[in-house]
Amino acid sequence: MATATEARLEEIWGEEPGPASWFTTGDHKRIGKRYIVTALIFFFLGGVEAALMRWQLAQPGATHLTPEQYDELFSMHGTTMIFLFITPLFTGLANYLVPLMVGTRDMAFPRLNAFSYWIFLGAGIFLYAGFAVGAAPNGGWFAYPPMTGPIFSPGINMDIWSLGLIFLSISTTVGAINLIVTILKLRAPGMTLARMPLYVWAMFVTAWMMVLAMPPLTYANVLLQLDRNLGTHFFDRAYGGDPLLWQHLFWLFGHPDVYIIFLPAVGIVSTVIPTFARRPIVGYPYVALATVLTGIIAFGVWVHHMFATGLPTLGLTFFAAASMIITIPSGVQVFAWLATIIRGRRPVFSTPFLFAVGFIVVFVIGGVTGVMFASVPFDQGVTDSYFIVAHFHYVLFGGAVFPLFAGLHYWFPKITGRTYSETLGKWSFWLIFVGFNVTFFPMHVMGLMGMPRRVYTYSPDLGVDGLNLLSSIGAAVVFGGIVLVAINAIKSLVSGERAGADPWGAATLEWATTSPPPHYGFGSIPVVTGRDPLWEQPELGSDLTLTDGREILGTTVTDAEPEEALPMPEASVLPLLTALGFAAVFVSLLLGSVPAALLSTLVTLAFIGAWTWDLGGVPG
Amino acid sequence: MSVARVEPRGARAPGWWGMALFIVAELTLFGTALASYLFLRFEAPTWPPPGVEQPDIVLGAIATVLLVGSSIPMLLAERGIERGSLMRMRICIAISIVMALGFLAIQGYEYSAASFSWRTDAYGSLFFTILSLHALHVIGAVLIVAWLEVRSLAGHFNREHHAAVQAGALYWHFVDIVWLAIFLVLYISPRF
Amino acid sequence: MAELSAPGKERQEPHRDRGALALAWFGILGPPTAWAAQLLLSEAFAEVGCEAGGFSSMSLVLVLITLVALAIAVAAGIVALARYREAPSHDGDAARVERMRFMTLLGCLSSGLFIVLIVLGGIVPHLVMPSCTSP
Numbered sequence: 001m002a003t004a005t006e007a008r009l010e011e012i013w014g015e016e017p018g019p020a021s022w023f024t025t026g027d028h029k030r031i032g033k034r035y036i037v038t039a040l041i042f043f044f045l046g047g048v049e050a051a052l053m054r055w056q057l058a059q060p061g062a063t064h065l066t067p068e069q070y071d072e073l074f075s076m077h078g079t080t081m082i083f084l085f086i087t088p089l090f091t092g093l094a095n096y097l098v099p100l101m102v103g104t105r106d107m108a109f110p111r112l113n114a115f116s117y118w119i120f121l122g123a124g125i126f127l128y129a130g131f132a133v134g135a136a137p138n139g140g141w142f143a144y145p146p147m148t149g150p151i152f153s154p155g156i157n158m159d160i161w162s163l164g165l166i167f168l169s170i171s172t173t174v175g176a177i178n179l180i181v182t183i184l185k186l187r188a189p190g191m192t193l194a195r196m197p198l199y200v201w202a203m204f205v206t207a208w209m210m211v212l213a214m215p216p217l218t219y220a221n222v223l224l225q226l227d228r229n230l231g232t233h234f235f236d237r238a239y240g241g242d243p244l245l246w247q248h249l250f251w252l253f254g255h256p257d258v259y260i261i262f263l264p265a266v267g268i269v270s271t272v273i274p275t276f277a278r279r280p281i282v283g284y285p286y287v288a289l290a291t292v293l294t295g296i297i298a299f300g301v302w303v304h305h306m307f308a309t310g311l312p313t314l315g316l317t318f319f320a321a322a323s324m325i326i327t328i329p330s331g332v333q334v335f336a337w338l339a340t341i342i343r344g345r346r347p348v349f350s351t352p353f354l355f356a357v358g359f360i361v362v363f364v365i366g367g368v369t370g371v372m373f374a375s376v377p378f379d380q381g382v383t384d385s386y387f388i389v390a391h392f393h394y395v396l397f398g399g400a401v402f403p404l405f406a407g408l409h410y411w412f413p414k415i416t417g418r419t420y421s422e423t424l425g426k427w428s429f430w431l432i433f434v435g436f437n438v439t440f441f442p443m444h445v446m447g448l449m450g451m452p453r454r455v456y457t458y459s460p461d462l463g464v465d466g467l468n469l470l471s472s473i474g475a476a477v478v479f480g481g482i483v484l485v486a487i488n489a490i491k492s493l494v495s496g497e498r499a500g501a502d503p504w505g506a507a508t509l510e511w512a513t514t515s516p517p518p519h520y521g522f523g524s525i526p527v528v529t530g531r532d533p534l535w536e537q538p539e540l541g542s543d544l545t546l547t548d549g550r551e552i553l554g555t556t557v558t559d560a561e562p563e564e565a566l567p568m569p570e571a572s573v574l575p576l577l578t579a580l581g582f583a584a585v586f587v588s589l590l591l592g593s594v595p596a597a598l599l600s601t602l603v604t605l606a607f608i609g610a611w612t613w614d615l616g617g618v619p620g
Numbered sequence: 621m622s623v624a625r626v627e628p629r630g631a632r633a634p635g636w637w638g639m640a641l642f643i644v645a646e647l648t649l650f651g652t653a654l655a656s657y658l659f660l661r662f663e664a665p666t667w668p669p670p671g672v673e674q675p676d677i678v679l680g681a682i683a684t685v686l687l688v689g690s691s692i693p694m695l696l697a698e699r700g701i702e703r704g705s706l707m708r709m710r711i712c713i714a715i716s717i718v719m720a721l722g723f724l725a726i727q728g729y730e731y732s733a734a735s736f737s738w739r740t741d742a743y744g745s746l747f748f749t750i751l752s753l754h755a756l757h758v759i760g761a762v763l764i765v766a767w768l769e770v771r772s773l774a775g776h777f778n779r780e781h782h783a784a785v786q787a788g789a790l791y792w793h794f795v796d797i798v799w800l801a802i803f804l805v806l807y808i809s810p811r812f
Numbered sequence: 813m814a815e816l817s818a819p820g821k822e823r824q825e826p827h828r829d830r831g832a833l834a835l836a837w838f839g840i841l842g843p844p845t846a847w848a849a850q851l852l853l854s855e856a857f858a859e860v861g862c863e864a865g866g867f868s869s870m871s872l873v874l875v876l877i878t879l880v881a882l883a884i885a886v887a888a889g890i891v892a893l894a895r896y897r898e899a900p901s902h903d904g905d906a907a908r909v910e911r912m913r914f915m916t917l918l919g920c921l922s923s924g925l926f927i928v929l930i931v932l933g934g935i936v937p938h939l940v941m942p943s944c945t946s947p
Contacts, residue, residue: 108634108637108638109634109638112638173642173645176641177638177641177642177645178638180637180641181634181637181638181641184637185632185634185637186634190907192907192908192910192911192914193911193914193915194907194910194911194913194914194915195907195910195911211641211644211645211648212644212645212648214645215645215646215648215649215651215652216648216652218649219649219652219653219656222749222753223656223749226738226745226749227745230738230739231738231739232738232739232744232745232749233739233741233742233744233745234656234660234742234745234746234749236742239740239741239742240660240663240664240669240741240742240743241660241742241745242659242660242663242742245656245659245660248659249652249656252652285914285917285918285921286921288914288918289840289918289921289922292840292918292922293844293922293925296844296848297844297929299848300847300848300851303855311859312858312859313941314858314937314938314941315855315858315859317933317936317937317940317941318851318854318855318858318933318934318937319855321929321932321933321936321937322851322929322933324932325925325928325929325932325933328925329925529907554632554634558833558911559907559908559911563632566634605763609767612767612771612784613771613774613776658856662859662860
């Protein structure tokens with residue numbers, strides 16, 4: 001039975017179901033869900049690309065795919081998984097969770113939030129348009145010139161890739177800014193920096209990394225476009241350019257990017273493990289600092305992707321040192337998680353907990369091979385072989401997808417209001433865990449035996465036939481496990497038991513709302529006095545309800561002391577229209593039409609103008 | 621109990637933080653661009669390459685004075701609206717716009733007068749790309765503050781509500797400061 | 813129901829507060845900034861020096877850069893440690909005291925890690941590596 005306050009808040013914040021509100025909503029929960037579903041569709045597409053590759057590689061000399069098709073598949077598999085799946089999915093999850101976890105009612109800029117989703121969707125479609133015209137990107141996910149330059153990649157494939165990524169970077173940057181401002185200015189009173197949930201710390205550092213890492217990639221892609229289409233010479237040695245410039249720029253982005261992928265996963269694990277170990281995390285300050293320092297040091301190791309390029313040794317050693325040191329903060333986090341499990345009560349072996357523990361096992365293996373790569377001589381021996389393919393799948397699939405599945409299962413009841421089947425959950429975990437190791441462990445051996453990466457087939461003389469077949473069988477098992485997760489999700493959505501507010505007995509603020517939460521999030525502004533509010537505080541609410549209009553509470557940056565009530569914008573179609581304008585600009589650029597590009601730019605500027613006008617004094 | 625409903629000022633407004641972070645991203649972009657210039661420069665035996673003239677430091681200096689100088693009327697515009705003086709804000713923003721347009725005119729002249737293009741070699745590619753990138757940002761800043769002028773005519777701003785003006789002015793100052801770095805690296809450093 | 817204090821409540825000794833906060837941030841972010849500067853400058857000078865062929869004069873610059881970076885990291889650590897050990901003032905509220913201890917602890921640890929990294933990255937290579945060879 002809704003109280004008068006709740007009814008009033010529902011009136012202010014509620015949205016009519018139906019297509020109109022679908023295009024105009026700024027509600028972080030709806031946008032978050034949208035991101036998650038779209039990213040999962042790209043996960044499926046990336047998985048199909050992987051399945052096709054493993055089918056081709058199951059036997060030597062297979063001819064299921066041509067070399068050209070194989071090039072497109074591995075390029076799009078990497079691009080999809082990194083740019084269109086894992087980062088948008090973690091962004092979407094953060095969109096949903098961060099406002100709830102910090103105790104506020106929406107992100108700092110709701111319209112910008114909607115806009116960043118539409119750009120992501122547009123960029124994803126843009127990148128996949130290549131398949132539709134038989135010209136999918138085929139230069140790998142790191143696109144080294146001169147191979148991707150105008151002479152060796154004359155088709156439109158790499159233009160789709162570089163323009164598509166510039167397009168996508170708008171979404172990433174804007175989304176990151178939104179997260180940072182939300183976390184700095186909208187935390188519940190009492191939630192000082194020392195009391196912020198570790199998931200929020202993780203997303204905070206990740207967002208800062210996005211702001212700093214995207215520009216080098218965008219700049220590199222601009223230069224590539226100029227070299228490809230306008231005759232400039234950035235990467236052309238004959239005219240004073242240098243292909244290594246691309247590599248520096250790309251990896252200046254690329255290495256931080258893998259931590260942009262990893263840190264949200266760390267945040268999820270730091271949330272899931274304490275809940276099921278049924279005690280607060282051991283060493284909160286150490287884990288928080290480890291997150292920050294990993295994010296910082298990540299910007300100082302990029303040259304380790306270039307150890308085999310002939311750079312002077314002295315320079316390489318600076319980066320080898322940093323690449324070894326960066327494992328220390330990660331190690332600290334692993335010890336903190338293990339200590340939490342050991343010192344807690346007998347843990348609840350739920351599906352999220354299994355995925356979290358599975359992550360620790362797999363990530364440590366990946367981390368060990370990573371440290372091996374920090375050694376320059378070893379790296380030069382195995383780089384560009386299947387050993388590196390094994391390593392990065394252990395840290396990316398193991399290090400990000402396992403925690404992702406932990407998080408999806410963990411928050412499924414909160415987001416959908418239903419409980420999933422534990423039986424199906426456990427089966428899917430074991431299939432994925434076993435299948436994953438069967439797929440990727442043999443790749444270490446394959447690499448050491450000399451199988452290079454990015455080859456569409458291999459010679460039987462190499463002696464890796466059996467291992468490749470084993471790996472492909474493992475891939476089928478993983479696929480089965482993921483299908484089982486999908487079945488679990490759909491079945492539970494349709495007929496699962498209704499979930500209560502806090503089925504796990506967890507500690508953070510999102511569990512103080514109903515499942516799913518109402519449009520307005522919290523009935524009254526919560527006040528926080530510790531790190532685990534639901535475990536420490538019998539009473540969470542305050543007398544502040546902000547029912548005069550669409551308002552949230554702004555607080556100070558370090559200590560979250562209340563400042564003022566901040567007005568929030570109403571729903572609007574302008575973010576969608578602006579995103580369409582940007583899409584038109586990028587399509588015009590791809591087709592090489594200057595008049596169309598100019599016209600679309602003017603239209604986009606008009607929409608942006610209307611958007612700022614419409615807000616009046618409200619930031620949004 | 622109630623919480624104050626005045627618009628948060630300056631550093632406390634979420635909109636200010638949003639603009640500040642956007643500027644951080646842009647600073648990184650320009651930093652990367654200048655780093656790429658230095659990277660290719662130190663690989664080259666001579667710089668500028670043979671046959672290419674040094675950038676015109678006199679024109680560059682005039683352009684610098686115009687653009688960086690335009691931050692002064694912009695500061696006065698901010699101060700104006702903080703005191704509620706719409707007239708002062710509008711006039712000062714207009715002056716800043718004129719100075720920026722002067723900067724762009726000089727840049728345009730430099731592009732046309734150069735004996736090399738961005739296709740000549742890597743030096744040309746870097747020179748014109750970095751300058752055009754910056755010029756596009758100047759155009760962007762002009763559009764932003766011009767739009768602020770239009771909005772001020774519609775009565776969007778007063779002494780209590782002008783966060784957008786502060787954000788726009790912040791962006792203007794950023795574009796000016798970045799030019800100083802570009803001037804140093806592109807115009808002055810090749811002479812050493 | 814918690815009662816939220818009215819805004820604009822006078823903060824005690826705001827100036828000392830702001831200074832203490834700045835030092836706390838220096839403790840956490842000073843060491844990584846010093847390291848980042850050392851890394852970028854060393855890498856730039858090493859590459860330029862090797863291109864030009866003359867390592868010896870450049871090595872003095874590299875040592876200098878490393879020592880300055882090390883000094884900053886150590887200074888940040890000392891500041892953080894001093895603040896961490898300081899008895900909390902009696903009129904500070906519990907949340908602020910807890911937050912300050914948190915930040916100064918982070919400063920100590922940050923300084924420690926980056927001292928190791930600066931030494932490992934800045935000093936050890938010079939002792940171990942022949943300067944301008946390429947693998």
